[in-house]
Amino acid sequence: MGEQSEPDLGSRVDLRTDRPHPARVYDYLLGGKDNFAADREAAHKGLQANPDSRIPPRENRLFLRRAVRYLAEQGIDQFLDIGTGIPSAPNVHHVAQASNPRSRIVYVDNDPIVLAHARALLTSHPDGRTDYIDADLRDVDTILGSTALRNTLDLNRPVGLLLIAILHFVGDEHDPWNLVERLLAALPTGSYLALSHLTGDFRPEAWEQVAEVYRRQGVTMKVRPKQEIERFFTGLEPVEPGLQILPAWRPDLGEPTGHPAPSDAQVSVYGAVARKP
Numbered sequence: 001m002g003e004q005s006e007p008d009l010g011s012r013v014d015l016r017t018d019r020p021h022p023a024r025v026y027d028y029l030l031g032g033k034d035n036f037a038a039d040r041e042a043a044h045k046g047l048q049a050n051p052d053s054r055i056p057p058r059e060n061r062l063f064l065r066r067a068v069r070y071l072a073e074q075g076i077d078q079f080l081d082i083g084t085g086i087p088s089a090p091n092v093h094h095v096a097q098a099s100n101p102r103s104r105i106v107y108v109d110n111d112p113i114v115l116a117h118a119r120a121l122l123t124s125h126p127d128g129r130t131d132y133i134d135a136d137l138r139d140v141d142t143i144l145g146s147t148a149l150r151n152t153l154d155l156n157r158p159v160g161l162l163l164i165a166i167l168h169f170v171g172d173e174h175d176p177w178n179l180v181e182r183l184l185a186a187l188p189t190g191s192y193l194a195l196s197h198l199t200g201d202f203r204p205e206a207w208e209q210v211a212e213v214y215r216r217q218g219v220t221m222k223v224r225p226k227q228e229i230e231r232f233f234t235g236l237e238p239v240e241p242g243l244q245i246l247p248a249w250r251p252d253l254g255e256p257t258g259h260p261a262p263s264d265a266q267v268s269v270y271g272a273v274a275r276k277p
Helices: 022-029 037-049 055-073 092-099 112-116 118-122 140-144 147-152 176-185 204-216 226-233
Strands: 078-082 104-109 129-134 160-164 192-198 269-275
Touching (some): 037 204, 055 192, 055 269, 092 104, 104 118, 104 147, 112 118, 112 129, 118 129, 129 147, 160 176, 176 226, 192 226, 226 269
Parallel strands (some): 078 104, 078 160, 104 129, 160 192
């Protein structure tokens, strides 16, 4: 295993299994086993509202791998992955370190079950390093002030900021655009943002029903139109082909999936990568 620090697995023992958590619902929709009855109930109600609800998580994982592969090709060897979710190999460090074994990755999530599985995220290549921060995306100061971040990443060199399928769980009242702006402000010129976000542009009624399922269970879900998602990239230089429904973003960097190509409406997630000038 590569150089790493051990997360404090004892500090967060309450898994709060009585209510769904996005990371565990996502895990269930991907076919994982690290979820509970409340997560499965929310997932099934979401599937009733939109039978294609398993497709966005799958396409998000594929987009994440393509984006990391692209960034590694640009020489990025440091990554900050916020909203990591339950480990599902290949994880970011597997993809990045396949290109450059010296790559360093900091994972961030606020679900205690992800923390409990964090050791799977710390199996770095010996020449690289990984670490984990137990924090909420909305608490930017905790993330940027973390010793784990400062000890693992050199913020004087470009970083790949990964916000994959996380911002639609942040309501407008928390100003997600400002959160992204503050994170990017801490990163130097030449850094990149890779982001994906659910949209209701294609099936507004179905996704509003899914969002309502989550809201009734105490989980915010805010699907946004393309124009609002584009705002996250304000001031950045978009990488071609810009903001696209996920399968259309550089499919040449992907691998055969064995699944038929989904329609834009089935995916209903936009994604893009952009460079900080």
